[in-house]
Amino acid sequence: MKRISSIVLAMLAVSCGSRTPYDAQGTFEATEVVVSSEATGRILYFNVEEGMPVTAGAVVGEIDSIQLHLQRKQLSAQLSALTGSRPDIEAQAASLREQIATQQTECNRVKNLLRDGAATQKQLDDIEAQIRVLESQLTATLSTLGKNTASINDNAAALEAQIAALDDRIAKCRIQSPVAGTVLVKYAETGELASVGKPLMKIADLDHIYLRAYFTSDQLGRFGLGDRVRVVADFGGDERYDYEGRIMWISSESEFTPKTIQTKDSRANLVYAVKIAVKNDGRLKIGLAGDVLL
Template sequence: MKKILILSAIILSGLTACNKTEDKYDASGTFEAVETIVSAEAAGTIKQLNIEEGQELKAGQTIGYIDSVQLYLKKKQLHAQIKAVLGGKPDIAAQTAALQEQLRQAEREQHRVTNLLEADAATQKQLDDANTLIAVVKKQIAAQRSSLGITSANFEDQAAPLAVQIQQVNDRLEKCRIINAVNGTVLTKYAEVNEVTSNGKPIYKIAELNSIILRAYVTGDQISHVKVSQQVKVLVDDTKNTYKTYPGTIEWISDKAEFTPKTIQTKDERANLVYAVKIRVKNDGYLKIGMYGEVKL
């Protein structure tokens, strides 16, 4: 009789433990993060790639570069072409220098004739001729400047497309630099130094792991008890019989029900339809992508 009582107590204790375990969570799911695949933006040989899996990177950090010698040579060629084209531009100041000197001489003569006219030593016709000469020389200068300006503009128009090509090459040169886009930890490295890559080919995958998302699932009966910004407890296996507890914040609730994923357990095992929720959890380094977690609402 005593053995039966002891056995009953053990069974009751086990059932109580099971119930306590079941009561520990209201929903469950797996951890995930926003993963970004950084791809090459240029084609060529990877000359430098300073990353390893598990390494933390900062946004804007330069981690390597792709061979850019051909682009550099193309840029030099374009600069040389622009120099050759613009070398044909006329020197307006030099080519109008003679006329400018004629104008200065005509103005001096006009001044001299004006003084002589005031002293009754020159005639009005002489002054009129001096004024006419100044006007003619000025028109000649204006005409030559206009002609030379048109010629100069034509050379600049010829150089403009080359300047645009240089801007395009500069953009391609910039894309030869491999720059990390987001803060995070390198998850997977797809390329190595001295490998040939192409535009759009993945180089590595990175994710922000300082805060991680638990995608959990709640039943229709529970959905009315959850809301965005709600604080919850997230439980993660620590040892065989203990849990690590993290504070979490619900940041998204699905507006559509879905069939319960096969890998997920719900509090009500009879529930066929569940709602996904995303819970943001600050990561101390213990939480990993794909790890199982439970939620206490």
């Protein structure tokens, strides 16, 4: 009788151990960013290693940009020569304005003499005609100088735009991390030739990690966005750690159950993906298995 009881208890223990105690299963993921080259040239230095933390905006490498610097120097010289040829409108028009002022003074003097009968009408008409000629010359000169200046300004603006474009290309020769995170993979080394679009490294923010789990349709009504759930990280064997998770995304479309996932209801073929944000204490890794308890 005692032997039979022992067998029954052992069978119950095995039966209880085989039951699935969680509501969903998934794997931990993180937002990964592949940093690619934005320039073509030889990599002068690339100071990152896999597992190394980087900060957002940190310069970790540089691509040869000497040809771009030489082009910029050439354009800067052209711009300097062009702006130096810009006419001094006021200086060139000053002589005509002075002549007009002199003739205006003479015209006023002749008018006074004409009232006293000491000058003739022809003298006044000649001076007024000369003033009109000088004013026409001034207008034409200002128009010509204005057009020349506008043309020079347009050409200078075009050169400045080319210089700005070169500055942007030179800036892209610096290899920077767009986000803060940890280097997962390093694809290039110092001395290699980089080209636009070539992957250089992969970065992930391991401080903000999430579990992608799959739930059946009848489970969706038990939680919503922002709800807190219990996440259990499975490190293998008996090593399991509990974390507080927050529902951050629920898929709007169903999909077939991934082969690596075991749902609570094995009869359900269609499931919904759910992202659960978890604060990483340093132990969680990408690809680690995790369970969810609602």
